[in-house]
Amino acid sequence: MSAGGLVVDGLTISAGSGARLLSDLSFAIEPGSRLGLIGESGSGKSLTALAIIGLLPEGLTASGSVRLASHEIVGAPERELNGVRGRDVAVVFQEPLTALDPLMTIGRQLVEPLRRRAIADGEPLSRREAALAVSDRLAEVRLPDPDRIAGAYPWEISGGQRQRAALAIALAGRPRLLIADEPTTALDVTVQSDVLDLLDRLVDERGMSLLFISHDLAVVARVAPRVVVLERGIAVESGELRDLLTHPAHAYTREFVASARELDAALDWGVPQ
């Protein structure tokens, strides 16, 4: 698989007790294409993201295969994974306040991956170039007054601004695959809408592949045409989102789609009289 592609084959995640948290998950993302991973709490969707970047919590083990660029992630040594993260794949998490380092300004957290990428490309940045690059990247994610934001700590800016900054940091290493794990769930609905537009545009402009993880069908529908539905660690259904909405095949998907439709329909009609 060439740059940006991801092939997950028979991925299984087990706890020390032997309990299976994810069973035999397989899917592929072609370079430059998008996939939505949909599931409710406990479905294993976030664990899947962590397994793809080789960051499963202590006590959990992965088996099967995750092929990313030319690397096999499952069982890879930390040294190899360090080269993969940031460059081949980056992640944006749900809560930027916990994902960002509270003791470092946004600018410092952004300049590090920018520098690393520049060194890897054989073109190290001067201090001045680095400062300019930080400013550019913050402007690219539509942050107002990039210089002020660069000097701010995560807790000094709003939730929406933090998620934009987290996106800039994730993209700094020019990854070919972006994993977005519930990236807008913690945001206000008007902010969510803007951040989804931004994510959609940047993934498009850079020709990145996208794995978008969410519990919200309507949010996934905005960014990913094709989906996998996870229920308690098992992929129960996959395919085009439109087909899934019209002809859900699995009992779980049917209930899930019907519930989402009911809430969606209420927005058109209001409370049933």
Next chain:
Amino acid sequence: MTTLLEAQDVTFAYRRGQPVLRDVSFAMEAGTNLGLVGESGAGKTTLLRILLGLAVPTSGRILSNETPFDARDRAQLRAYRRVTQTMFQDPYSSLDPRQTIGRIVAEPLRSLGITRDAGELRVRVAEALRSVGLPDDIADRYPHEFSGGQRQRIAIARAIAPRPKVLLADEPVSALDVTTRIRVIDLLAELGRGEGGDYRTAVVLVSHDLGAVAALCDRVVILDRGTIVEQGGTRDVLRDPQDAYTRRLLASVPRLPRLD
């Protein structure tokens, strides 16, 4: 028709600060559910604190059952709590893990002095559990044995045990999965219709989730930065929003693609 709960020109400012609520007025009639909608910074939490009697308006007043209510007066607060109960967003932190379900649900009955008789408490707890669709034999079990959706049902059972007229529900379904969310909304709707027993409990749903509000509430109040920008019948507001912020909010809600 009785006005169960009313806010009249409620303004609230923290000491020396700018007001976080300005001239907020709305009324809730018996038999209707009311949605209070807003994003962060809208003033929802402050308004909820005032409606709970935890804060007192800087100016303006709250009326309960058409009578002015002063939260600083202990007797009034007690009477108010009998008719106005509450439930919160997080079903994991809002139930005391060391207490049995029976004790949790009986708590408002005891603290409001409605009854202390063990036999009567048991009957009232069983009745409350049944009306939220839970078997009454769970009274001896503990919260950790239940899922998030079941815990929200237990929280509702606790809130309705004193048979309040009004249930203040603060994002009651936001932490729940979508399939569970629908069931809890249906349950709240049944309370308003009096299907839980021979009394009715109207819901004030405080939420950022327009879908949930649309599914439950007959009337909606839209708050933005401390003021009401629009209020009216939910259907009218959804179909023909008058305020620019309401329009932007509605346009931002992610929708399922239309398939026809």
